[in-house]
Amino acid sequence: MGMTNNREDYLTAIFKIIEREGSASNHRISEYLGIARASVSEMLKKLAEDGILKIRGRFISLSAEGEQLARLILSKHRLWETFLQDCLKYNWKDVHRQADLLEHITDGEMMKRLNAFLNYPTHCPHGAPIYINLRGEEREEEEELRLGSLKIGERARIVKVDDEPGLLSYLDRLGLKLDLVLSAESYEEYDGTMRLFVGEEGRRVSVSEKAQKHIYVKTLGEQADSPEKAEEAKRIGRKEKRARGGEGAS
Incomplete structure (x- = not known):
């Protein structure tokens, strides 16, 4: 065959x-x-x-054979994506097309050498698994949710995005990337747009309903306060600290 x-x-x-x-x-x-x-x-x-x-x-x-072959091809593809970003400094939105060409000319020996050169990475720049480098117990990925599944106030970390150039350009414009921590502020009833608080600074970002289906997160199991509430808590803390300082001076 x-x-x-x-x-x-x-x-x-x-x-x-x-x-x-x-x-x-x-x-x-x-x-x-x-x-x-x-x-x-x-x-x-x-x-x-x-x-x-x-x-x-x-x-x-x-079939079992078909799935094994698919995992092998995808591993080659994702190794090349990792090489292109880490070694040649390609943007994550540009690596997919190039890796698509390289995967087809990569034999077993080339894959083995490329893998060793990259020190056996387990995930590509988009967060997808490189199957040949996952041990049996790691093959079951962490429980991932689509971004749009988050409840209001729920915190999560971006762990994977689908490698579609249009989506990746969109995420670049929004400043969204892997490992970024965010929380859900609200959903727009009319068109499903999701509003997020992003990063430590609580930057506000709006994400379309379409994009939400291609962004995967892992929940952090906490409820997040809005930046306004967090700032208010800081102000109260500073006020109480000054009050305690005044009591000590009297």
Whole structure:
């Protein structure tokens, strides 16, 4: 069985769709890859004949072999993304397209050397796992929620974003990046826009409903006060401290 670039793209697309949405269909794969549904059907049939995937009615799933291959291809891709950002100083929004080209020409020996050179990273610049470097117990990722699942006042840390150039440019404009701590201030009823307090300074940021579906967070299990409440608490603390100082002087 030969794995062409085209087949590899199908395989990783199906893997990602199932990972994000729970299931994959001809229609969704066609939409994701921008390829006509008839062409998708033809390729899916070939991949099923090769034992890489299974077709049950409208739904597509990967076989154990198909899933293993997808994880290997994605590991190559994410190693190159890490190299491009860390070593060549590419912006995180620009690494995906270049890594997409490099993954297809990377054999096992090149991947092994690249991995060692990078000191075996476990995640790419977008927070996605590099599977070949995760031990068995680490393969189950931390519980991640989509940003839009946060409750008002709930604090969380950004742990992963989908590697879509349009989204990454949007996040750059908002100043949102991995490991940033934020809290949910409110949701706009009309269009679902989410307002956040971001970072230690409590900077306000508004995030569209569409983008919320592609940003993943891990909750910190605390309720956050607004910057106004935090500042008020500081003022009260300073006032009490001055009062205690005055009592001591009398």
